[in-house]
Amino acid sequence: MIKGLRLLSTLLTPKVNSKERIQTALQGIRDLLPAGGGHCVACLAPDARYGLCNPCRQDLPVNRWHCRCCALPLAFAGNETLCGQCLQAPPPFSRVIAPWRYRFPVDGMIQRYKYNGQRAFARPLINDLADHLIATLDTTPELRPDLLLASPMHPARRRKRGFNQAADIAEQISKRSGIPWTTELVTRNRHTHPQRGLNREQRLANLRGIYDVTGTPPPRIAIVDDVVTTGATARSLAEVLLGAGATDVQIWALARTPG
Structure with missing residues (x-):
């Protein structure tokens, strides 16, 4: 085992378990999602509300x-x-x-x-x-x-x-x-x-x-x-x-x- 990895693993532990870092990562994922609530399950339009876009909901x-x-x-x-x-x-x-x-x-x-x-x-x-x-x-x-x-x-x-x-x-x-x-x-x-x-x-x-x-x-x-x-x-x-x-x-x- 390369000795340098032992030091690296100890440095990673607090980062992986850090609540602040986890929350930051989760917020980053949320920011990637469309504001309208995701894609429509019927037509894949990106402006769905609770899984349906307005045209598909009207259908x-x-x-x-x-x-x-x-x-x-x-x-x-x-x-x-x-x-x-x-x-x-x-x-x-x-x-x-x-x-x-x-x-x-x-x-x-x-x-x-x-x-x-x-x-x-x-x-x-x-x-x-x-x-x-x-x-x-x-x-x-x-x-x-x-x-x-x-x-x-x-x-x-x-x-x-x-x-x-x-x-x-x-x-x-x-x-x-x-x-x-x-x-x-x-x-x-x-x-x-x-x-x-x-x-x-x-x-x-x-x-x-x-x-x-x-x-x-x-x-x-x-x-x-x-x-x-x-x-x-x-x-x-x-x-x-x-x-x-x-x-x-x-x-x-x-x-x-x-x-």
């Missing part, structure tokens, strides 16, 4: 016309109409708030987040959902829930996926809104087949009896999830919560499928 499929209860996208104007399913079998939840339709590019963004763990694609959706919810609660404060409940995931599936996307979303909304959140009020008592590829009746049968309420729920709860499809999960969760003492259950999600 998101807004769920403008929808059922006033389950938020099912409708083909005609008006948000005070109930869809046929809600008329035929009124759901136990009071409303679904889902700002986007589950189609391009929102579907791909959620899939890359949910199945590949690429959180950058969910960041703009979660941020804008929180903006939408805060604006909604400002104008209609009576809708404000006492608790956010992340849609529960069986431990085996969580280990396989690595995270619970509903918990991610609930945590971010809680930080922005000040509403407490939990994953522990309701648990799954058994593993089920994936809901993807099942029709509504099969989904309801797949979820029957799988949820246990572990405590006394507050009166008003909002269940947080990524996507509302047939509403089977929302119905099952709302039923057990109402049965345990809740008086109003809402569903908050990023997107709603066409059916």
Whole structure:
């Protein structure tokens, strides 16, 4: 070993461990990043806000016309109409708030987040959902829930996926809104087949009896999830919560499928 390196190594130690030098290096990295928040995940434009530039954000499929209860996208104007399913079998939840339709590019963004763990694609959706919810609660404060409940995931599936996307979303909304959140009020008592590829009746049968309420729920709860499809999960969760003492259950999600 060259003797000079021994002296060099002793000189490097305090520099590597210096908090001041680390902070200076981190600030230098921050200075290299675009002020707008980085590149757009859709088109790579350098002026993104929370991961989307303004043109790509304006291209998101807004769920403008929808059922006033389950938020099912409708083909005609008006948000005070109930869809046929809600008329035929009124759901136990009071409303679904889902700002986007589950189609391009929102579907791909959620899939890359949910199945590949690429959180950058969910960041703009979660941020804008929180903006939408805060604006909604400002104008209609009576809708404000006492608790956010992340849609529960069986431990085996969580280990396989690595995270619970509903918990991610609930945590971010809680930080922005000040509403407490939990994953522990309701648990799954058994593993089920994936809901993807099942029709509504099969989904309801797949979820029957799988949820246990572990405590006394507050009166008003909002269940947080990524996507509302047939509403089977929302119905099952709302039923057990109402049965345990809740008086109003809402569903908050990023997107709603066409059916």
